[in-house]
Amino acid sequence: MNTMSWYPVFLREMLLFRRKLFRVGYLFSAMVVPMIYLVTFGLGLGRTIDVGGMSYVAYLLPGLVAMSSMNNSYSWVSSALTLNRHYFKTFQVFVLAPVSPSAIMLGEVFAGMVKGLFASLLIICTGFLFTGMFVTTLFFLVALLLNCFLFASLGVITGMLAKSHEDTSTYNNFFILPMAFFCGTFIPVDRLPAMLGTVVAMLPLTHTNILIRKTALDNEGVVSLSVLVCYAVVFFSIGSRLIRKYSE
Amino acid sequence: MIEVSELRKSYGEKGRSIIAVDGLSFRIRPGTVFGLLGPNGAGKTTTIRVMTTLSDPSGGACSVAGFDVTRDPASIKERIGVVPQENNLDRELSAYENLLIYGLLHRVTGLRKKISEVLSVVELDESRERVVQDFSGGMKRRLLLARALLTDPEVLFLDEPTIGLDPQIRRHFWNVIRKIGMDGRTVVMTTHYIEEAEALCDMVGIMSKGKMVAFDTVKGLKKLVGEYVVDTITEDGRLEQFMCCDRREADSVASGLQGRLTIRRSSLEDVFVKLTGARI
Structure with missing residues (x-):
């Protein structure tokens, strides 16, 4: 197998991304939701939330990075793939090329990661503007990369399963939106009701939020890292399999 | 050589499935320009999809250039070019970028030179940097043909290649297809235009309701x-x-x-x- 056969898939997405990037609307749409959260929760409601003595904005910012990287990695991939399969038919170009399903998967996932990382960078810059500092550790970077990878992989799964563009919104409402609010972005998970906490503990964003705030690797960090790696492997394998099974 | 034997393709769930191709069998020798005719819903496009490995067959066998569509699709993909019925170009990319991505996917050597050559064949040299969404329907069809020719395919599949084109561009397409046939490559095309099949095809198959009802030369x-x-x-x-x-x-x-x-x-x-x- 050619180790770079993912590159054309990635390059295509980047050429399209470059065109979108120069549109004012794109930058605005990537920033507007996290900015609203930052203002509403960070500077408003958050003042009443106790997060173990630290400032709420300092607690919230890494969570917003995790949430935003999840949203962008996932949504771009799932939405583009659904449209490319059902409406624009451009996905045919990949499946008719002599490249492996995992190469197509890798190209799509890397492209999704770039979009997630770009959105994260915007939050980090905003964090600097609001607080004058933003601490990034090795665990922050590892968690961020894994988060982008696994949610971009999940985006491929959704994109391959969705029967129409409307379907992607349904998946989004059932899986992504609840994760954004319950998985430790805005409030610590231990404040949730016990039953909800058990479910939330199994979700990937929870572990990203744990790992992204670590300054040293303890047992909890190791568990979260392991969970994220497992999710990444499983989602990537399922996505590759769905591409392999693709038939019109 | 293309060999299709008792090919079947159905869509939908069991009990409510629609049979698109129903026990189709034929053989096309290398270097033949073969035309597949039939009314809408006859199964022409489905047959092309199976032959190009885009759809899995429900039954029977199909091999293209000596490779089985289910057992060795990758070898077929290396040897074919496809002009689909529906435009599947990236609308937001330029003509050049569309060909660049396709060429990289197919590992075409000397890609820049090759892109210039195929754009010249379809007379789109001057529009190479233009974004596809600004192209006319005819230009898009020509770019699809250029893309399919980029890899010098052994077998070229053309699904309604000239649909919606004005007569002048259609004649230009015919010349390109005729030249490909003269180069000894196999061409499989579906068309609604009878005069197109008569002008270009060495062999013609007529499909109706998923079956081949006739298969011979035009004269035959x-x-x-x-x-x-x-x-x-x-x-x-x-x-x-x-x-x-x-x-x-x-x-x-x-x-x-x-x-x-x-x-x-x-x-x-x-x-x-x-x-x-x-x-x-």
């Missing part, structure tokens, strides 16, 4: 149903046609008819009407 097909046709308009304004095996028989039939009548050589459309009872 005409012979099969009669080389002459007597058209007559009846008193109530209906067109009646009589297929005749030769001119003498046509003259004889015409002598027994009254009213306006014409004797002419048969066309592929006559063959189709005779064999399937439907218009193409």
Whole structure:
């Protein structure tokens, strides 16, 4: 197998991304939701939330990075793939090329990661503007990369399963939106009701939020890292399999 | 060589499935320009999709360039070019970028030079940097053809390649396809235009309801149903046609008819009407 056969898939997405990037609307749409959260929760409601003595904005910012990287990695991939399969038919170009399903998967996932990382960078810059500092550790970077990878992989799964563009919104409402609010972005998970906490503990964003705030690797960090790696492997394998099974 | 044997393809759930291709069998020798004709819903596009590995067959066997579509699709993908019925170009990328991505996916060597060559073949050199969404329908079809030619494919599949094109561009397409055939490459094309099949194809297959109802050269097909046709308009304004095996028989039939009548050589459309009872 050619180790770079993912590159054309990635390059295509980047050429399209470059065109979108120069549109004012794109930058605005990537920033507007996290900015609203930052203002509403960070500077408003958050003042009443106790997060173990630290400032709420300092607690919230890494969570917003995790949430935003999840949203962008996932949504771009799932939405583009659904449209490319059902409406624009451009996905045919990949499946008719002599490249492996995992190469197509890798190209799509890397492209999704770039979009997630770009959105994260915007939050980090905003964090600097609001607080004058933003601490990034090795665990922050590892968690961020894994988060982008696994949610971009999940985006491929959704994109391959969705029967129409409307379907992607349904998946989004059932899986992504609840994760954004319950998985430790805005409030610590231990404040949730016990039953909800058990479910939330199994979700990937929870572990990203744990790992992204670590300054040293303890047992909890190791568990979260392991969970994220497992999710990444499983989602990537399922996505590759769905591409392999693709038939019109 | 393309070999299709008892090919079946159905869509939908069991019990409610629609059979698109129903026990199709034929063989195409290398270097042949083969035309697949039939009305809408006959199964032409589905057959092309199976042959190009885009759809899995539900039954039977199909091999292209010596490779089985289910066992070795990658080897087929390396050897074919496809012009789909629906435009699947990236609308937000330029012509050049579309070809660049395709060429990289297919590991084309000397890609920049090759892109210039194929753009020149379809006369799109001056539009290479333009974004595809600004192209006319004809330009998009030409770019699809250029893309399919980028890899110098052994077998070229063209699904309604000239649909919606004006006559001038259609003739240009014909010249390109004819040249590909003369280079010894195999071309499989579906078309609704009878004159296109007559002008280009060495062999023609006529499909109806997922089955092949005739498979021969254009000349052979005409012979099969009669080389002459007597058209007559009846008193109530209906067109009646009589297929005749030769001119003498046509003259004889015409002598027994009254009213306006014409004797002419048969066309592929006559063959189709005779064999399937439907218009193409």
